Amino acid sequence: MAAPQTCPMCGVKILVGIVGGDRVLFSAGPPGTRARLYARVCRYVDKPGCINKDGGSQTASPNDYYNPDLPR
Numbered sequence: 001m002a003a004p005q006t007c008p009m010c011g012v013k014i015l016v017g018i019v020g021g022d023r024v025l026f027s028a029g030p031p032g033t034r035a036r037l038y039a040r041v042c043r044y045v046d047k048p049g050c051i052n053k054d055g056g057s058q059t060a061s062p063n064d065y066y067n068p069d070l071p072r
C-alpha cells in the first residue's frame with residue numbers, strides 16, 4: 001500500500017512502497033524518482049529535515065536536472 005510522505009523542507013510528496021521504486025509527485029510535470037527530486041530540489045535546500053537525503057545517492061539522469069538550454 002502506497003503511503004505518501006511529504007518532505008517538510010521541499011513540500012514535495014513522495015509515494016513510497018511503489019513497485020519499481022518510490023514516486024515523487026512534483027507540483028508541475030509528471031511524477032519522477034527520488035534522484036530527480038534531489039537533483040531539482042533537495043540539493044539546493046540542504047536542510048536537516050529533508051526526507052530525501054537518500055536521493056543524492058541515486059543516479060540522476062541528465063533529464064532529471066533542470067536544463068534551460070533544452071527546448072521543451
Ligand SMILES: [Zn+2]
Pocket residue numbers: 007009010011041042045050051052053
Ligand atoms: Zn527534500
